[in-house]
Amino acid sequence: MAPSLEEPAAQAFDSPQAALEAPLKAQPKLVAPEPEHCPGPSSSAAGTASSCAGCPNQSICASTPKGPDPDLPAIAARLSRVRHSLLVLSGKGGVGKSTFAALLAQGLAGADPRAQVGLMDTDLTGPSIPKMLGVEGEGVHVSGEGWEPVWAEFMLPSRDDAVIWRGAKKTGMIKSFLRDVSWGALDCLVVDTPPGTSDEHLAVNSLLRDAAPRGRLDGALLVSTPQEVALQDVRRMLDFCRKAAIPVLGIVENMSGFVCPKCKAESQIFRASTGGARALADEQRVPFLGAVPLDPRIGMACDYGESFLESYPDSAASKAIRGVVRRVTRAMALRYGEEIMHI
Amino acid sequence: MSLNNIQHIVLVLSGKGGVGKSSVTTQLALGLSLQGHSVGVLDVDLTGPSIPRFFGAEGARVRQAPGGWLPVPVHEAQTRETRGGNNNSGGEGADSSGATIGALSCMSLGFILPSRGSAVVWRGPKKTAMVRQFLSDVLNTLDYLLIDTPPGTSDEHISLLETLLKDVQPPSRLSGAVVVTTPQAIAVSDVRKELNFCAKTGLRVLGVVENMAGFVCPHCSECTNVFSKGGGQAMAAEFEVPFLGRVPIDPAFVRLIEEGVRPSYPEGTMVGGREAEMRVKGNVDGEPSDTADKNAPLVQKYTSCSLYPVFEGIVTTLKQNVEAVS
Numbered sequence: 001m002a003p004s005l006e007e008p009a010a011q012a013f014d015s016p017q018a019a020l021e022a023p024l025k026a027q028p029k030l031v032a033p034e035p036e037h038c039p040g041p042s043s044s045a046a047g048t049a050s051s052c053a054g055c056p057n058q059s060i061c062a063s064t065p066k067g068p069d070p071d072l073p074a075i076a077a078r079l080s081r082v083r084h085s086l087l088v089l090s091g092k093g094g095v096g097k098s099t100f101a102a103l104l105a106q107g108l109a110g111a112d113p114r115a116q117v118g119l120m121d122t123d124l125t126g127p128s129i130p131k132m133l134g135v136e137g138e139g140v141h142v143s144g145e146g147w148e149p150v151w152a153e154f155m156l157p158s159r160d161d162a163v164i165w166r167g168a169k170k171t172g173m174i175k176s177f178l179r180d181v182s183w184g185a186l187d188c189l190v191v192d193t194p195p196g197t198s199d200e201h202l203a204v205n206s207l208l209r210d211a212a213p214r215g216r217l218d219g220a221l222l223v224s225t226p227q228e229v230a231l232q233d234v235r236r237m238l239d240f241c242r243k244a245a246i247p248v249l250g251i252v253e254n255m256s257g258f259v260c261p262k263c264k265a266e267s268q269i270f271r272a273s274t275g276g277a278r279a280l281a282d283e284q285r286v287p288f289l290g291a292v293p294l295d296p297r298i299g300m301a302c303d304y305g306e307s308f309l310e311s312y313p314d315s316a317a318s319k320a321i322r323g324v325v326r327r328v329t330r331a332m333a334l335r336y337g338e339e340i341m342h343i
Numbered sequence: 344m345s346l347n348n349i350q351h352i353v354l355v356l357s358g359k360g361g362v363g364k365s366s367v368t369t370q371l372a373l374g375l376s377l378q379g380h381s382v383g384v385l386d387v388d389l390t391g392p393s394i395p396r397f398f399g400a401e402g403a404r405v406r407q408a409p410g411g412w413l414p415v416p417v418h419e420a421q422t423r424e425t426r427g428g429n430n431n432s433g434g435e436g437a438d439s440s441g442a443t444i445g446a447l448s449c450m451s452l453g454f455i456l457p458s459r460g461s462a463v464v465w466r467g468p469k470k471t472a473m474v475r476q477f478l479s480d481v482l483n484t485l486d487y488l489l490i491d492t493p494p495g496t497s498d499e500h501i502s503l504l505e506t507l508l509k510d511v512q513p514p515s516r517l518s519g520a521v522v523v524t525t526p527q528a529i530a531v532s533d534v535r536k537e538l539n540f541c542a543k544t545g546l547r548v549l550g551v552v553e554n555m556a557g558f559v560c561p562h563c564s565e566c567t568n569v570f571s572k573g574g575g576q577a578m579a580a581e582f583e584v585p586f587l588g589r590v591p592i593d594p595a596f597v598r599l600i601e602e603g604v605r606p607s608y609p610e611g612t613m614v615g616g617r618e619a620e621m622r623v624k625g626n627v628d629g630e631p632s633d634t635a636d637k638n639a640p641l642v643q644k645y646t647s648c649s650l651y652p653v654f655e656g657i658v659t660t661l662k663q664n665v666e667a668v669s
Contacts, residue, residue, distance in 0.1 A: 036472035091391050093360010093494040125495035126358045126533040162496045162540035167467025170497070195360040195494055196390035197462045198470070228601050232459060233391040240462035258558065258569065265562035269569070269592055273601040296569050303528035303571070
């Protein structure tokens, strides 16, 4: 095969903007896999882009009606009573996105008994929210306590089954999360995402943006661990947010510092050799929302599906989390000049 | 097709992110290299490539050669450095298998990106094309190719497996997968999905590595199970796949990667099950982290790391499992 160093590089780096801005329309039924530089069968350039020439799907893509996705009004109707929404993002995996999304939702709901909080897990190939909330094994249901849980896993026959899905299928699943789930009246919808910057992120971003023209996507919360390897991925995520025009509410540093239960001395498990998330936040001019220490009990609470905030309300980690929740609440409320939501 | 010159292909997988796939890949590569094999590392985590940083090769670029791309060299094949104190600690088995260090090279999208901060926002088909190109256009002549993957079971994994299953001849050269997990139940529940992915695609599981099992407090040498313990081993037993070993968290390894500081330990530091060995190593090796050392190659400095003996065992078991396939 002929080497082609320039070709992918040149095409690759002008595309993020195109991928982000592509308005959604109905997804056509394809007869062949999408080609390499496919603009996306649901984008407005479908069937007309230069890479579409010769693609067996071209006529199908080109003949699908252009214009907005017919599902958008349905999604907008579903989300009409959702007052705020925020994304929990991180370029890196395993930094505690799901843990933090769960804690944040519990923190928001726990601060006021009237608050209704929804949590949507868009990590389709590795959903962990069900286990963290202790609702593993349940079907899709609605409860009166402020939770309306829906996860892909609940639709799988067994909890160990792998979801081996390509991008287009994941986009479809996320759409049906938003379209088919009765979210009802929520004060806040917290959206947990998988690591990386790919299909899921593009789908969530464009659906929330297009379905809610008032801009109910309040912003993104970035989670990082202190070491540079993780910060590097977060830097890419900030670049993504900037390109996608998602406001960044701030960065949370998770797993920062560990207090030895025996000698009470603090040590840095993930050493912040470049100043950690705080330095990154300063460098990138985004708010720093706080540092949450590594507490083995958080992991244990998640394993057993208990609420860490309720079980250990006085621990240093709980205090740090509540501080972050407070700052997030303030940041979201300030953005719209609204009253602070019931918290 | 460049895959023809590779003896063994090993994938490093995990359903969960941040369990240390890249760090395990790095250490497997260093371990194999220290046993005298030539090793290549391919990073197919396209949206979050971290292999360049792990090997301290962030500024490097891919070079083009007739017929394809040249991977970025980390170190050339060399004879093992014998420094006063290291002579003893190195003698724990590596010397018996030859004192040569195999060449190590790596390939990642990070070497093609214009800047380390730019986001790669790619949909599935594009990622597929990139993975195919990595497999077909990178020129490698290797004993072992380790492939570091992103978390999950999606486009990258499907494309990788499709291409490998189609192009690797004879199929026995596709040795199988090392599955990495952390001990806590949340991670294990994701990694179980990965084991099922291997089963569905007919990929052999060479073994499970339980990473981040315990943290040794540098102040008092007390070992805390930060992410609980034993989950990986139990999962391996349940799925009837080999268990390769348990790797503790070692902040000195992180420092080695981040700052290039040769690891050193306070006297009597114990690392999971290797107490005696470590104590000897710590004492013999007891020189303070000298800054003059900073420019020594990563592979030389790694031999001072407490995780090296742990990975030496893992690599030896892994090699046996690989041989059993081919």
